[in-house]
Amino acid sequence: MxxxxxxxxxxxxxxxxxxxxxxxxxxxxxxxxxxxxxxxxxxxxxxxxxxVHLTPRALIALIAWIIVFLIELVKSNIDVMSRVVTPKVRINPAIVQVKTKLRSRLGRLALANSITLTPGTLTADIVDDTLFIHWIDASTVDIDEATRKIVEKFEKHLEVLFG
Amino acid sequence: MEILFIIISVLTIIMALTAVIVKDRIVAVLAGGAAGLFASILFIIMAAPDVAMTEAAIGSGLTTFIFFFALRKIRSKDNG
Amino acid sequence: MISTIAVSTGSLLVLIGLWGALTNRDIIRMIVGFSIFDVGIHIIMISIGYISGGTAPIISSLSEVGASFVDPVPQALVLTAIVIGLGITAFMLTYAVNMYNKKGTLEIDKFEELKW
Amino acid sequence: MADNILLTAAVISLLSIFIALLRFIKGPSVLDRVVAFDVISIIAISVIAILAYMFRRAIYIDVALVYGLLSFLGVLVVARYYERGL
Amino acid sequence: MVRKAFTLLMLIAVGMMLLGFVMNFTEKTALPEVSSHYIEKGPAELGSANIVTAVVVTYRGLDTLGEVTILFAAAAVVGLLNHLNRNESSIRREGSELLNTASTLLFPLIFLFGAYVFINGHLSPGGGFQGGAIIASGVVLTVLANPNRKIGHRVLSIIESLSGLIYVALGAAGALLIANGFLDNRIIPLGEFGSLFSAGIIPVIYSVIGLKVGSELSSVVITLNGETIEEDAK
Amino acid sequence: MEIVGSILVLIGSLIFFLSALGVIRMPDVYNRIQTGTKATTLGTIFVLTGIAFLSPGWIPKLVILLIFIILTNPVSSHVVARAAHFNKEPMSPLTTCDKMDEAEE
Structure with a gap:
């Protein structure tokens, strides 16, 4: 090891x-x-x-994560900018809880950073396996649904990469 | 190039004025650090990258950190 | 042209820093004033060494030596000055913390021993 | 041509620094100013990169790296001071 | 009242002085004699691409030695004054887990970058002082992430005194071996201009200065943070 | 090549402008952090990519700078948000729910 x-x-x-x-x-x-x-x-x-896993599958997961991440980054910016330029600021913020399955420290850092850089979400704190996320346009405050909406698209790649 | 230089000079002076006028100690220290950071861009335009790097790393970076370490000691007596 | 603007900026910074250091009653903000004074002096010194259209004194090949470079000596001096400024600031701050521990305040007016 | 566009870009970036500066001066709380400081310093990194290209000297990118490191640490120091972690 | 008038008077005096200076200032178009000597002869004589480094380490090397000494004295005084009145340390709030991970990930990279800055001091901007300051910033980052951690002073002071010794020894070697003066850099061959192993002994001296300054500033930071081994022992 | 690069730099600077506007317009600290971090990160990506187009020899250093910024920017915003919540910074009245407050009690 x-x-x-x-x-x-x-x-x-x-x-x-x-x-x-x-x-x-x-x-x-x-x-x-x-x-x-x-x-x-x-x-x-x-x-x-x-x-960190060093298998070919992990490499594919890394590439997939980077692609998903870049797409989400551009989407998030279009979202934020449309909010900024509209004459009336339309926001519906809330701080919600989500759960993560990741155990490794590096994986959780990567997850939190990618959440911060995606549409309308910002990791405010992390306690054990609970992430507190400030959501600029909260559609739900339920734990499971928020987890499905925010975390899973990154988690499934990061799980392969970091375990 | 001159126009860039003038704009950055104005920014430096505004930051320095903020640092001197503002009432809050923390903001004064932060604004002083920001003035140093803008001054380092001035040094780059004046063809002195060595000085720019030193000003960014030592003059504005470490000095600000040491200020905050000192402020921490002062606060810990203030309220427990 | 550039160095004239720089000299004016530096002089203004010197004045602002001096003003802050002399009129503020709070020791921490006096020290901030001193560090701004320092920055102003550095800008003035660098602009004295500036040559119109000069490039940074870092040579990429020996054949380039004839090109117009700015003056390296003020830059070396300012480098020294910045490092020593850090030492002075650290010293002043530790002193301020010590005074605070003795008197429980940072107002300069409360320190009677230091006045004439 | 390219240089003129770059100059325009640099001027626009500096104008946005001015706008963020308004938030720095207005406040109201210290953390608002810290956010403004973060935005200002990241824009300044890009301005340094643009200047490096305008002078055609690759070595100036080193200065941008130092600048990024120090501004990141500056934001961290203030935030940690503010949450009584320093 | 008297003090306010005095302040105003002083500001006006300094302002008039600076105004006169700014009014008479004209931009230079040619270098003074000494500087043009440094620029024309420096690269061929010393093999250093960065002329500021050449001036700092070689032409004005003794100044730099004094500067390092002053920095050492400042660090010592800060340590002493802090030692005289240490108050019982309060428990600080831990950094979040993300900050901890980020600091363990970033600190070696910052160290690497600092080493790059001082090893390349003769080719690119930067040098020992900047590199040392960058390494000390890395120490600031670890302190921020984990403020209650105890860090020993011993290793730092060993590195510090060892590098100071090597610095003086290299300077003296310049004087003794080729009898050309203190801190002459030509005691080993100059090497090919513009490569990493060139400019004689300048990179070695700058690395030593970098280690010395880095450990001094780090010890200042650790002292100001206030959690030392000695305090723990009692 | 030159035109593509300089257009990218220009786009990046416009994104900076919008992000600074967001920092002014948003009502509370958290929303300011949101606009500040994301938009400046994307703007920096655009500017540095544009400069990479303009002078391909600098790509290694620009990539290192970019990775550094992408790594550190979210971390600093996370720390600022945590400090803001610890200090009970006022939230915008539009905020509907604060799980973090409930978790602390």
């Missing part, structure tokens, strides 16, 4: 290092490996990457 976390941390760090430097020279690689080894110790100590 620790081995997988170390591999992911090293790979991620090296990728970012090369992107920052913008070259693939020998010197850049040497310094990059030194720095990345130091940073991966922080990652292993915190255990963030312990639950």
């Amino acid at each position: 620790k081995f997988k976390a170390a591999v992911i941390a090293l790979f991620l760090g090296l990728l970012i290092w090369l992107g920052l430097n913008g070259s693939l020279g020998r010197e850049v690689l040497i310094t990059g490996i030194i720095v990345t080894v130091i940073t991966s110790f922080f990652y292993i100590g915190s255990g963030v990457f312990r639950d």
Whole structure:
């Protein structure tokens, strides 16, 4: 388990290092490996990457999640802008509860961030497996229905990726 | 380019004035930090990226954080 | 042109910062005034080193040396000044916290020992 | 041509900074000002990126990265101070 | 009343001074002699693409040594004054789980970015001071996410004094080995211009400064946060 | 290529304008955070993509900047919203339901 976390941390760090430097020279690689080894110790100590799955199915889920996410982001912006430019501000806000099945910390972070960036919803707090969400145009305050409307489209991909 | 420079200068001055005039301490500190951030854009236009980076990281970033750490110590006596 | 505008901005910031530091009675806001004063001085110093149409003094190849660069020396000085400004601010703030712990207030008028 | 459009874009972004600044000055609460500060600094990152292209220097993007990091932390510090977490 | 008049008088005096300065100010079109020497000779002499770095580390290297010393003194004084009157620490509200995860995810990346800034100090804007400040901001992030956590000072002070020692030793090596003066960067070959391993010893010195400044500022932040090991022990 | 890139940048700046307008017009803190975060994130995506079109050599750094912004922006808005609720910031009178308040009691 620790081995997988170390591999992911090293790979991620090296990728970012090369992107920052913008070259693939020998010197850049040497310094990059030194720095990345130091940073991966922080990652292993915190255990963030312990639950990431590295299967082909996870890769497909990652791509699907990114596509869903981008579509929702554009939709959310069209929604928000139409609210902003209309002469009378029409909103119907509420703070609702939803449940999530995700257990891993990274998965919950990804879920909360994608909820925040999608139409009219904003994660205000998270307690155990309950997320409190500020909804700008609340159509329901029921837990199950809100979960179905807000969470599930991301959760089914993130579940494969993070478990 | 001059027009950008003038607009950002005006923004910096407005932020500095806000920092000096406003009554609330927290807002004053925040506005001071924002003035530093705008000043760093001025430094970029004046072809000084080194100084811009230092101003963003040290002059406006860390200084603001240290202000808040000090304010925290003052508050903790105020009300428990 | 740019450096003239910058000098005026810097001077205004110096005046605003000085005004804030002298007229405010609250120590924290006096320190904010000082840091704005600092920013103004930095802008003035950088604009003294500006050359019309100059680019940043970071050379991408040795053949480029003849091009017009801005003056690097004021930039190095300002870099030093910003770092030392952080040290001074941290020092002033710790001092203010200490004074608050002694007297329980941050109003400068309450500190009788410091007045002439 | 491209540069003129970019200049227009930068001016529009700065105007929107002015509009957000109104919220910063008006308040009413500190957290409203923090939201305005967040919006202002993210717009400023984009302005720096546009300036980097107008000067044709890739190294200015580094400054934008530092700026983004520091503004994010600034917002966090105020919010955490306000919820008695600091 | 007297004080108000005095304040007004002082503001007017400074304002007049600055007004005179602004009125007589004209934009320069040519560099002064020293600067043009630095710009024309600097890259070939020292191999550093960023001339500001060359000025800070080499031409004006002694100033930088003094600056680092002042920063050290400021950190020490902040620590001392804080030690003199520590009040019992109050329990702070924990950060939410999301903030905790984000801080564990981001802190290594911030460290990586800080390292990039100070290792590339001779090629791109930035350098030891900026890199150190960025690393200290990373420490601020972890403190924010988890304010009641205890962080030891020991590792930081070891890194700090070790890097200070290496800095002075490298400077002295410049003076002793090739007898060209304190902090000469040419004790190892200059290397190819514009690559990462160039400009002699400048990247090494800037990395050392970065570590030193980073650990100093981090210890200032941790001291101001007020939860130290020593406090816990008693 | 140049035209596409600069048009993208222009669209991004218009989105910024709308988001700033939203920050002014919305009635309470939570709704301001909503308009502020989302619109500025999308605007930044547009601007940086446009600049990537204009100069393809900068793509690695721009991608890092973009990932950083997409990662940090929701987190900061979440923390601000949590602080606002902790401090009992006044909500807009239109708000119909607050489960978070009920959960605390």
